[in-house]
Amino acid sequence: MDGSFTLTLQIVITVVAGISAQVLGEFFKIPSIVFLLIFGIAIGRDGLELLHPELLGSGLEVLVALSVAIILFEGGLNLELNKIGQVSGSIRNLVTIGTLITFLGGGMAAHWFAEFPWQIAFLYASLVVVTGPTVVGPLLKQVTVDKRVATLLEGEGVLIDPVGAILAVVVLNTILNQSANSLEIVSGLLLRLSFGAILGGISGWLLGTFQKKANFLSDDLKNLVVLAGVWGTFGLSQMIISESGLMATVTAGIVLRAAGIPEERLLLRFKGQLTTLGVSVLFILLAADLSIASIFALGWGSVVTVLILMFAVRPLSILVCTWGNGMNWRQKFFLAWVAPRGIVSASVASLFAILLTQNGINGGSSIKGLVFLTIMMTVFLQGLTAGAIARLLKITLDQASGAMIVGCNPLGRLIASLIQAEGESVVLIDTDKEDCERAKQDNLSVYESSALDHELLEKAGIDSFGTFIALTTNADVNLMITQRALEEFSPPRLFAVFPNDEENKIKTNKQKINQAFISKLSVKDWNQYLKEGQFKLGKTIIKPQVELQTVHLNSLINSGELLPLLLKRKGKLQIVGAGEEWQPNDEIIYLLHDSRPQLLKQLSGNTVSSRFSLSQLPEVEEIPIATLMKVVN
Numbered sequence: 001m002d003g004s005f006t007l008t009l010q011i012v013i014t015v016v017a018g019i020s021a022q023v024l025g026e027f028f029k030i031p032s033i034v035f036l037l038i039f040g041i042a043i044g045r046d047g048l049e050l051l052h053p054e055l056l057g058s059g060l061e062v063l064v065a066l067s068v069a070i071i072l073f074e075g076g077l078n079l080e081l082n083k084i085g086q087v088s089g090s091i092r093n094l095v096t097i098g099t100l101i102t103f104l105g106g107g108m109a110a111h112w113f114a115e116f117p118w119q120i121a122f123l124y125a126s127l128v129v130v131t132g133p134t135v136v137g138p139l140l141k142q143v144t145v146d147k148r149v150a151t152l153l154e155g156e157g158v159l160i161d162p163v164g165a166i167l168a169v170v171v172l173n174t175i176l177n178q179s180a181n182s183l184e185i186v187s188g189l190l191l192r193l194s195f196g197a198i199l200g201g202i203s204g205w206l207l208g209t210f211q212k213k214a215n216f217l218s219d220d221l222k223n224l225v226v227l228a229g230v231w232g233t234f235g236l237s238q239m240i241i242s243e244s245g246l247m248a249t250v251t252a253g254i255v256l257r258a259a260g261i262p263e264e265r266l267l268l269r270f271k272g273q274l275t276t277l278g279v280s281v282l283f284i285l286l287a288a289d290l291s292i293a294s295i296f297a298l299g300w301g302s303v304v305t306v307l308i309l310m311f312a313v314r315p316l317s318i319l320v321c322t323w324g325n326g327m328n329w330r331q332k333f334f335l336a337w338v339a340p341r342g343i344v345s346a347s348v349a350s351l352f353a354i355l356l357t358q359n360g361i362n363g364g365s366s367i368k369g370l371v372f373l374t375i376m377m378t379v380f381l382q383g384l385t386a387g388a389i390a391r392l393l394k395i396t397l398d399q400a401s402g403a404m405i406v407g408c409n410p411l412g413r414l415i416a417s418l419i420q421a422e423g424e425s426v427v428l429i430d431t432d433k434e435d436c437e438r439a440k441q442d443n444l445s446v447y448e449s450s451a452l453d454h455e456l457l458e459k460a461g462i463d464s465f466g467t468f469i470a471l472t473t474n475a476d477v478n479l480m481i482t483q484r485a486l487e488e489f490s491p492p493r494l495f496a497v498f499p500n501d502e503e504n505k506i507k508t509n510k511q512k513i514n515q516a517f518i519s520k521l522s523v524k525d526w527n528q529y530l531k532e533g534q535f536k537l538g539k540t541i542i543k544p545q546v547e548l549q550t551v552h553l554n555s556l557i558n559s560g561e562l563l564p565l566l567l568k569r570k571g572k573l574q575i576v577g578a579g580e581e582w583q584p585n586d587e588i589i590y591l592l593h594d595s596r597p598q599l600l601k602q603l604s605g606n607t608v609s610s611r612f613s614l615s616q617l618p619e620v621e622e623i624p625i626a627t628l629m630k631v632v633n
Contacts, residue, residue, distance in 0.1 A: 006055065007056070010051060017051075018279075019280055021283075022280055025138070030383070031135055031138055031340070031384070032280075033132075033340075036283035037287050039287075040283060040286065040290070041287050044288025046290070051288040053285045053286070056285075060285065063281070064282060064350070065234075067278035067347075068165075068282075069231060069245060070231075070249075070271070070275060071133070071134055071278055071279060071344075072253070072344075073249040074272060075137070075154075075157065075161070075250065076249070076251065076253025076254040076257070077253035077267070078137070078154070078158070078257070079154065079254050090152055091159060093322070094152075094156045095156065095159050095163055099164065101317040102128070102129040102313055102314070103125045105309070105312070105316070106121075106129070106309050106313060107121045108121070110122075113304045113308065114298060119174075123168065123171050123175060123363075123367060124367050126164065127352070127367070128309065128341055129163075130161050130164035130344050131157045131160060131340065132157060132341050132343060132344060132375075133157035134342045135342040136153050136340065136342075137157070139338070139340070140153060140154065143387040143390050144396055145395050148463075152322075158250060162193070163247075164344065166189055166193060166246065169192075170192075171185075172356075175361065176359055191244075192247065195240070195244045196241075197251045199233065199236065200247060200250065201252070201255050203229060203251075204251060204253065205255055207225075207252065207256050207259075208256050208259025210225065211256075211262065212262060219266050222263070222267070223266065223270040234246075265487065282346070283346065289350065290368070294365045302369075303373070310377070314339045319332070333389075334389060337385075338383075338389075339378060339382065340382050341378050345371050345374070349367055350368060352364065352367060353367060353368040401425070401465075402426055403416075403467040403468070403469060403575065404457075404467070404468050405429070406430070406481055407472040408438070409432075409472070410526075410531055411471060411523055411527055413438065413442060413444065415565055416428055418566055418589060419566070422566075429446070430446070431449065436448040451485075457485065457489065462491060466492050467492070469494075469495040470482050470495070472497075473523045473524045475496075475497060475498040476498075481496070482513045486513065494512060494514060495513070495515070496516060497515070497516050498515060499520075514578070515577060516577065517576055517578060518557055518564070518578050526593075534594050535594055536592040537590075538591075538592060539589050540587075540590070541585065542586040553588075556592075561592065561593050566589040567580065567586055567588055568588075569583065569587075576588070
């Protein structure tokens with residue numbers, strides 16, 4: 001009873017510490033692995049000694065194997081083949097040529113600087129060829145970089161993990177079996193990869209078919225069927241050919257995602273939660289078992305080894321593997337900077353340390369220490385600075401420009417023309433043939449289709465735009481479109497025109513959808529004003545003494561006579577959001593409603609209603625309406 005309670009307490013401590021670390025990571029917006037490592041070491045053998053992973057015995061190996069299988073499956077499930085297609089050549093190069101460069105460079109650095117024997121040096125190198133998707137994934141959620149860069153990092157992280165794990169096993173087997181020749185080593189690697197990919201592909205297809213046809217099952221039970229299928233695939237693959245299971249799980253995830261199963265979002269959420277739990281438990285347990293003394297015993301040579309791996313080997317790998325792929329130096333610099341190691345390196349290194357010791361080979365604790373040093377240095381130096389580096393390089397999505405506009409009505413075409421006139425890219429989407437034709441006549445890029453079409457949005461380049469806005473005349477459609485865009489693409493800035501009731505307010509705040517322009521906007525009315533010429537287009541700059549000017553500006557907005565459209569702040573153009581707080585030097589482009597009959601305005605020679613006291617809007621710069629009249633004809 002005492003023994004079982006001790007084990008129970010160990011698991012409870014592990015889970016509580018792991019989830020606490022995840023919560024802190026979310027709160028401080030930094031990779032949770034930082035807190036997982038700190039907490040694990042703090043409560044482990046060199047800390048408070050609350051956690052003793054050795055008490056789990058062989059159960060630790062089982063826990064590691066099953067958790068890594070789920071983690072890699074979830075990584076494959078999150079990969080979208082249509083996105084990978086844009087950078088498939090670079091991902092292929094990173095998984096093949098990049099692995100070779102890291103293997104050779106890391107091995108030589110570990111031998112020459114950390115003074116490891118050649119065989120132990122290359123075993124270390126095989127463990128660190130991988131980049132951790134469990135670190136890269138959360139990092140890219142916090143640092144929203146250019147989509148091509150993000151896709152390449154995610155694809156590399158998921159696909160290189162099984163390759164690296166199998167390579168490490170082959171190298172270990174070579175050390176344990178000195179009689180193995182080069183042909184056996186290479187054939188063993190290719191056999192495991194090929195068999196795992198084939199079995200995983202079959203498993204993924206069967207799971208996808210089952211998910212589509214098993215309508216008699218609840219969604220929750222379907223998710224559990226997938227979990228059983230993943231572990232079944234992993235176990236079968238391992239049973240037939242040892243160490244092929246990881247490749248099988250990754251491939252199963254990729255194929256299942258490509259199958260387009262119903263309620264895909266529920267499965268992704270379920271597997272994401274399992275992965276978070278698995279990563280939390282594993283990192284806490286492995287870090288708790290780490291000897292800090294063994295890391296210090298490695299000396300400064302080990303630090304130099306990791307620095308070479310980070311700042312010489314990785315940049316060389318990126319330079320070679322992305323040659324001629326069209327990426328600029330900023331994107332390549334970020335790729336070279338971000339290569340944190342994660343749970344696969346940690347878990348395999350921990351198991352190898354045990355196996356080497358059991359076989360009477362020295363170096364197990366040294367390898368584990370150097371791998372964890374690599375994890376800590378890459379996570380702390382690269383992971384914690386990734387956001388600042390991305391912003392410095394100007395490749396974050398919140399710095400992306402241009403807009404995708406759903407709605408080719410007069411208001412949508414006017415906004416598109418204004419954005420295009422500022423030198424930024426813009427594309428319109430609508431199902432109305434006549435409105436689309438008018439947009440084409442105005443030299444605007446337009447797609448005549450539904451904005452709910454996933455493939456259409458990809459074709460139109462949603463990933464390259466900084467803003468997505470839905471301003472059709474149907475508020476419900478606007479919300480539905482933006483919610484779908486958020487779920488599938490997560491654009492940096494999302495806007496929609498919708499009623500300002502409490503239900504929508506709660507829903508959109510949770511979904512990160514902003515209300516466009518003003519709280520109560522009738523797109524239909526403003527379209528009519530534009531068609532009948534009952535408007536004036538203007539621009540004003542907010543003076544440093546902002547208070548009086550903004551009071552008058554807001555009174556015109558609240559009266560429904562003025563509609564702010566675009567805002568240029570610190571040289572950056574953006575859509576005006578409802579309730580925008582004006583700042584000094586803001587440049588606002590707006591519409592004024594002029595309700596006088598068109599004939600009266602022509603006879604008077606004045607296009608501005610006398611009801612507007614424009615003198616109170618300093619530095620009003622009229623934009624010649626004639627240059628944009630074609631937009632509203």
